[in-house]
Amino acid sequence: MNRLMPMKEFANRRQQLISHMAPDSIAIIPAAPERVRNRDVLHPFRQDSDFYYLTGFNEPDAVLALIPGREHGEAVLFCREKDPLKELWDGFLVGPEAAVSDYGMDDAFPIGDIDDILPGLIEGRSRVYYPLGKDRDFDTRIMEWVKVIRSKVRSGAHPPGEFIALEHVLHDLRLYKSAAEIKVMARAGEISAEAHCNAMRRARRGGFEYHLEAELLHTFMTHGARSAAYPSIVGGGANACILHYIDNNAPLKDGDLVLIDAGCELECYAADITRTFPVSGRFSGPQKALYEVVLAAQYAAIDTVRPGNHWNNPHEAALRVLSQGLLDLGLLKGSLDQVLETEAYKPFYMHRTGHWLGMDVHDVGDYKVGDAWRELEPGMVMTVEPGLYVAPGNTDVDPQWRGIGIRIEDDVVVTREGHRVLTDGVPKTIKGIEALMAEA
Ligand code: GLY
Ligand code: MN
Ligand code: MN
DSSP states (O other): OOOSSOHHHHHHHHHHHHHHSOTTEEEEEEOOOOOEEETTEEOOOOOOHHHHHHHOOOOSSOEEEEOTTOTTOSEEEEEOOOOHHHHHHHOOOOHHHHHHHTTOOSEEEEGGGHHHHHHHHHTTOSEEEEOTTTOHHHHHHHHHHHHHHHTTGGGTOOOOOEEEETHHHHHHHHHSOOHHHHHHHHHHHHHHHHHHHHHHHHHTTOOBHHHHHHHHHHHHHHTTOOEESSOOEEEEGGGGGSTTOOOOOSBOOTTOEEEEEEOEEETTEEOOEEEEEETTSSOOHHHHHHHHHHHHHHHHHHHTOSTTSBTTHHHHHHHHHHHHHHHHTTSSOSOHHHHHHHTTTTTTOOSOSOOBOSSSSSOOSOSEETTEEOBOOTTOEEEEOOEEEOOTTOTTSOGGGTTOEEEOBEEEEEOSSSEEESOTTSOOSHHHHHHHHHHO
16 A cells, blocks of 8 residues: 555544444444446445545455454454455455455454344444435435344344434544644645646637647646546636536636636545636736735735634635625725625625545534634644636626636645645745746
């Protein structure tokens, strides 16, 4: 295995989770299923983030059981058996033996034996943690295993009485990234930044939006990131105003901006970068004016990312700068307080300024504790992504602004001293973008 994440990291996480579990409990976490794309063709396999977080094990048809204090070992994996014929057709399988020797499991069994073995591991444990309600089939299987134990109560078996959503504990652990995780995320950010630079260079030759998407994927894969973390958004002209535009099939036009929101996935960690730049390599006057507002909002928002501030501070900072900018340019009328109070900015800025980032692009972790916004703490990773979007049909504003969509997004980790931007390998100032594109 050639990967950035050391194996001991996964063992540490299992230990951490176990230390948060009740002593008489068991956690049961399934791998992601394979999904059919069409007939005999499967979608590329993507492991379940929770399962991968705890195992580093990248096969379907597997279940992890964590059993605090179990005499014969606390971490038990059920997985596919070695099978030379199957491996000849479909590729390498780890198998139970190597799950112990290479993946640090205490015990491992063939997945085919799970119905015989798992009820015995659950028996006597009063609580079961599992991803409750996430997958109906798995909910049913849990209840079937419990039923096996219930059928034996007259012989003295103790079925569990409590079922607890695993994510309460696990997702809070996932929110705080370790040094090893930051390293992988920084590498994902670096690769993605290079991909954006290459797409900017490619844009001057024109063509279609998907030509830029191809450039992104080429750079991701060249560096061993085998897929994008989410479908890349490449929106030229007014397509930039469609927040989740993924058709990517329109021609690139000289004079238009193009918005790219794309990041690679590396070892199940996402990068998430947006840049907006002119196809021609030079911003027009109105494009420049709106762009400077978004950039100032992004700087102001990033500036608030530090321990002690709370989750909503970057959003509040961005809203102030964006709203003032819209007033200054005449797209809105009134005072700043009025605009903020009445949310008059909403036709131009309708999304939030970021989200947690990690193994899922919109990562897990609570944004509020009770009624209060969550305080930022070292190890949390978030995106900062303000934007302005002027709908092409917005007749309330001067025609020069219509159809311009701009977003600027970076990935930011909270550090003890403040923050670190993981995605600064791609320019975002007008000068920096125009200089890079002039090289092409
Ligand atoms: N790329 C998805 C997002 O920016 O939230
Ligand atoms: Mn994002
Ligand atoms: Mn994004």
